[in-house]
Amino acid sequence: MITPGSTTTAKVREDWVASFEVEKIRKDFPILSEKVHGTSLVYFDNAATSQKPQVVIDTVQRYLSTYNSNIHRGVHGLSERATEAFEQSRKKVQRFINAAQAREVIFVRGTTEAINLVAQSYGRTHIGAGDEIVISAMEHHSNIVPWQILCEQTGAVLRVVPINDAGELLIDEYEKLLTSRTRLVSVVHVSNALGTINPVHEIIRLAHRQGVPVLVDGAQATPHLRVDVREMDCDFYAFSGHKLFGPTGIGVLYGKDELLEAMPPYQGGGDMIKSVTFEKTLYNDLPYKFEAGTPHIAGVIGLGAAVDYLNGIGLERITLYEHGLLEYATEALSAITGLRIIGTAREKASLISFVLDGVHAHDVGTILDHDGVAIRAGHHCTMPLMQRFGVPATARASLAFYNTKEEIDVLVGAIHKAIEMFG
């Protein structure tokens, strides 16, 4: 969906949708022609991890087979090439999220590590006993547990913004939770279990009014929406490479320069130092201060290729195309008797969680798999959220821009089989 204030005209948007050549795009992803149980794969588990375009696979392979070496230290040619490719990727990511400087882009293992880094490095120096950290009721465990650990360490208190039955954050309640004790807000941009797109601009504006910094968990947003950290004015933004059509084991923490600069290192080791003696160690500058040890070089270079690939298609076009898929799938699934969609926010990414009367999500998953349809069944690492909706688990179909309406038809057919079997 197009954000308010977008300058694109209706005509331009129509042209984008019309020119979206999904069949051509699908050819970029070799796995999409795989068979599962003898039938064509319908991959609807993109929120768990996305598939990789050939260009990402080739880029990683080229690094490993032609210039594999360590970075930032070798005097030899291979190391220079690897360092150059690694730092180019950082610049690609910087432009991708519109960060002001490349040094604000810290490479980490994934969203989880990014949040833990902020909790431990920023949290332990700025948050103390009686201080409050605000999160929402729709957070992934990775944006709950790091704060609980910090609370145990410091005596701080975790406050949770409630949501309504549609799965939308209650902004008035949020505002009430922002007090003189609030030290940090950490919220998800797009919910992995509901698909809700949170009003992060408003969340950040309200927090900043009180001088409170905001971390945004962007793991599920970056594959679907154009993210502009400066326009959003978030203080930290975390996301994962593998959900963004890049490799696993690599992710990004964006942080505003002045915040990162003042934060102590998260881990100690090589690459994060300027000089070491047994008496005193001088830490390196940003971003290296937070990148101890040899990083996932292949992952970083692969992520750079994924970012290039996405720019080639255009996030705005992806958003529009996926919105069409979401509308089609929502209508088709809503028409199934006994099916209830969990998460009906007005602003949603292309993800549908549902429960089926009399059929447990796991059984739905097994039966769908038989028709080649890969979905996720379970609590999606959001156990408090499942409790909020009074369901032990949901089945979740999460769509990417390489998915099609025909695949949604296969999903619907498979759901009918599950109903028939359990009827």
Added chain:
Amino acid sequence: MSDLRELYQQVILDHNKKPRNFMKPEGADRTAEGYNPLCGDVVTVYLQLEDDVIRKIGFQGSGCAISKAAASMMTDSVKGKTTDEAQALFEKFHALVTGDGTSDPNDLGKLAVFSGVREFPVRVKCATLAWHTMRAALEGKGETVSTE
């Protein structure tokens, strides 16, 4: 569809819909909880032992068809058995669902309907959760059993 039908046999679907002994029996003095963190399935098994024989057994909880039917049929099949007999039956059942070849389905009576599980390795934990929990209740450890 054929191996799906093999997994979801009619008996399993029936027990899922109408689980037997789905309650806390009066006088139950041993309890254990089982939990599958992977999917959130939970089961509580209650039983009463008398001279080493399981006199009463029941369960409560929520889970998929496989885990619910397995719990229901487990309670039916161990009722009236000694603790050793119940343990031995679990071992045979475990061998059946993991397909290690040492179990003769004929020894298992009605429980043989779970033989289709061996084709679905991720569902083995669903089929064995209530059994692990029953064993924990027998051993009286009083702690939550986890499949992980």
